[in-house]
Amino acid sequence: MDWYHLTQPETLDTPALIVFPERVKENIRLAIERVGSPARLRPHVKTHKSPDCTRLQLAAGITRFKCATIAEAEMLALEAAPDVLLAYQPIGPKTARLAQLIKKYPNTTFSCLIDNPQAATAMAATFAAAGLTVPVYLDINVGMDRTGIAPGDEALQLYKLAAQTPGINPIGLHGYDGHIRDADLAERTRKCDEGFDLITRLNQTLGLPIIAGGSPTFPIHAKRAADIQCSPGTFVYWDKGYADGFPDQPFQPAALVVTRVISLRGDTRLCLDLGHKSIAPENDLPRRVSFLNGPHLNAVGQSEEHLVVEAGPNHGFRIGDIFYGIPFHVCPTIALYDRALTVEAGRITGAWKNTARDRSISL
Incomplete structure (x- = not known):
């Protein structure tokens, strides 16, 4: 099994942020x-x-x-x-x-x-x-x-x-x-x-x-x-942007977004529940997320709660299928989630609060 796969993804509500x-x-x-x-x-x-x-x-x-x-x-x-x-x-x-x-x-x-x-x-x-x-x-x-x-x-x-x-x-x-x-x-x-x-x-x-x-x-x-x-x-x-731009650095992706297919659009397109509110949207559309188990997916449209991707003919994907995405820019992506679920050996074991995503804690 690939390092990023969850053993029970059907139990996870999406979109979700996971860390390893x-x-x-x-x-x-x-x-x-x-x-x-x-x-x-x-x-x-x-x-x-x-x-x-x-x-x-x-x-x-x-x-x-x-x-x-x-x-x-x-x-x-x-x-x-x-x-x-x-x-x-x-x-x-x-x-x-x-x-x-x-x-x-x-x-x-x-x-x-x-x-x-x-x-x-x-x-x-x-x-x-x-x-x-x-x-x-x-x-x-x-x-x-x-x-x-x-x-x-x-x-x-x-x-x-x-x-x-x-x-x-x-x-x-x-x-x-x-x-x-x-x-x-x-x-x-x-x-x-x-x-x-x-x-x-x-x-x-x-x-x-x-x-x-x-x-x-x-x-x-x-x-x-x-x-x-x-x-x-x-x-x-780490993130996809830096991994692509600076291959001389040895760091490995440790935070991913998890998303589901929520609709099939014709014979070649999928709609995922990964909108602007779930992945940093400041880059051009093709440079917002890359899917580890769907590297060929090509983003063609995004709104607040939806991401439409081109999967090609005879793609075989079904509603409910899970994709694991590496953000191109992880820092503002983290700020979109109040917590990151921790994953060890494929299992969700807890959560890390992204406490400082708020503008104030007590002061």
């Missing part, structure tokens, strides 16, 4: 093996959003984490994660929520990003008023041009401002290069090294710890000096 804990553990092991020590990893939890997955990472010796929302930060604190970076520049009410979080969970060290003097000054005032001095990382623009400050005199001035402003304390540099997605490892390495060189030149003056990269450039940053922290996230579950 043993595969997750192996992916965590492989990530640690790549960097040489769990101390070099600062995994992003935006992929799994799960206390259970967090526990597996903690059990493997990982103590530093990265997240994108206050809810993800609180989920980590509830699991007693020692070190949590909110990889976001908190603006407006989010700053006050972060201050509340820091006070509520004193055993976790929280930090956040800054890339702008005005924003840094405003958040510092909020933190200082709350009696806090919050560690901050300078977010450096290494080419993605989404957030981050230019790695030159502008960044040096921001560092000096932060160092002199009550309420914040600059402790490191952060550079995310998610725009580098070349399938060719040599070309990806060249571009990654160019971006990283921008940070290292800046750091000749500052001498700060560096957090670098995401999943696509993980194998490149993993080979750097032992004091460079790597922050991939997708590796825990």
